[in-house]
Amino acid sequence: MKHKLQKGLSFLLIALVMMTTVIAQPFSAKAAGSLNIEAESAILVDAESGKIVYSKNPDIKLPPASMTKMMSEYLVLEAIKSGKIDWDTTTQVSNYAYSISADSTFSGIGLTKGKPYKVKELYKAMAIFSDNGATIALAELVAGSEGNFVKMMNKTAKEMGLPDYKFVNSTGLSNKWLGDNVPEGTDPNANNLLSARSAALLAFNLIKDHPEALDYTSMIETKFEGYKVENLNWMLPHKATYLKQFHYKGVDGLKTGYTDLAGYCFTGTVERNGQRFISVVMKTKSKAERFQETEKLYEYAFSNFESKKLFSKGYQLKDKSTIPVSKGKKDTVEIATKEAFKAPVKKGEKKKYGIKYHIDKDKLNKDGELAAPIKKGEKIGTAELVYKGDADYGYIFPGDDKQTVALVAQDSVEKDNWFMLTLGSIGNFFSDLFGSIVDTVKGWF
The missing domain is CATH 1.20.5 (Single alpha-helices involved in coiled-coils or other helix-helix interfaces)
Incomplete structure (x- = not known):
């Protein structure tokens, strides 16, 4: 009887330990299939390689609301980079910009008519608390009119290769709210449109080409027109007690958005230990939910992926390390990767990656030989990173779901005399x- 009682207690103890283990486990979103994101559309991208590690309906075109301003920020920063304007350039707001700013139903604190504003003041107002009047004033300064600025927005979107986009104004407001100030050449009833994939690619280009943008999007508060205004991104370390629950370590951008039609949306970026991710959630139900769902994405990213150097610079496939050479002083030349392959790797899946060579056929004769002379470092083809696991979402780049680096000659081969x-x-x-x-x-x- 005693033996049976001890045995029963042992089983009970084991069961309790197992239950405690399950209950005590923190949220880690072990697999993308279990990641239930409460948003119409969402995407999560490694900011270095462009690898997509999660997506949900990423190609649905939806109104992005003030996430539109990421493109406006990009174009202002481009104008500064080109020398067209600088941070200290001053401008006065037009009647149109003032009227939008003065409307309390729109984002903003209100601009002063006739007052000269520096570009830096207006940019901070646009990037930190999404002031619509400041955005229009900058658009008019850069392009002469918002209509011309919209043309620049669409042209740049095409150059970036955004797969799904339509820009009709600089702010993300509905055109029908702009009254007689609808940008020239646009539909008075139109809205800006972006897919989550396009928003992520826009964010990718913004922080890649202009990393200084993060200096502003990470500001928790600033002063404007004599008032202290706070960043609308609740995932930053705000001082207010009720916002501390949303803080996520490493978040430093990028842009919130809301309209009745768009719902609550957010393009975010986070960096920890040298690993950065870009996220987009579109059409969530509340201010809080857009940040809660973003946190799910980040927890999934950092719990499941590690940025690893998979293959070093100068890597060679053992059976394909050389190519025959014709009419040269050497019969063969060694080839290897010009750069290292680095990617976000799901834990335990490093061995599921390999490399595939693509030799440039135009460089080969009918016998599969390279013709001398060959210069050291000359590109012979490309090496492609191949993933042999499940749930491959591809890359953010348009029409290119591959990560490649150049294959180059390791030595020079002179032409024979x-x-x-x-x-x-x-x-x-x-x-x-x-x-x-x-x-x-x-x-x-």
Whole structure:
């Protein structure tokens, strides 16, 4: 009886330990399939390689509301980079910009008519608390009119390769709210449209080409027109007690958005230990939910993926390390990767990655040889990173779901001198002649 009681207690103890283990486990979103994101559309991208690690309906075109301003920020920063304007350039707001700013139903604190504003003041107002009037004032400064600025927005979107986009104004408001100020050449009833994939690619380009944008999107508060205003991104370390629950370590951008039509949306970015991710959630139900769902994405990213160098610079496939060379002082040349392959790797899946070579066929003769001369470092083709696991979402880049680096020659191969080439030609001639004679003689018997 005592033995049975001890045995029963042992089973009970094991069961309790197992239950405690399950209950005590923190949220880690072990698999993308279990990641239930409460948003119409969402995407999560590694900001270095462009690898998509999660997506949900990423190609649905939806109104992005003030996430539109990421493109406006990009174009202002481009204008500064080109020298067209600088941070201290001043401008006065137009009647149109003032009227939008003065409307309390729109984002903003209100601009002062006739007052000269520096670009830096207006940019901070746009990036930190999404002031619509400031955005219009910057658009007019950069392009002369918002209509011209919209043309720049669409042109840049095309150049970036955004797969799904339509820009009709600089702010993300509905055109029908702009009254007589609808940008020239746009539909008075139109809305800006972006897919989550396009928003992520826009964010990717913004922080890649202009990393200084993060200096502003990470500001928790700033002063404008004598008022202290706070960043609308609740995932930053705000001082207010009720916002501390949303803080997520490493978040430093990028842009919130809301309209009745768009719902609550957010393009975010986070960096921890040298690993950065970009996220987009579109059409969530509340201010809080857009940040809660973003936190799910980040927890999934950092719990499941590690940025790893999979193959180093100068890597060679053992059975394909050389290519034959014709008319050279060497018969072969070694090839290897010009750069290292680095990617977000799901834990335990490092061995599921390999490399595939794509040699440039235009560089080869009919016998599969490279023609000398060959320069050291000359591109011979590309090496492609191949993933052999499940749930491959591809890359953020348009029309390119591959991560590649250049394959280059490791040494120079000079062209053989004319004498040796002549001897070779003579040798080839007699070799062909002898072969022809042998074939003829064989034909007699």
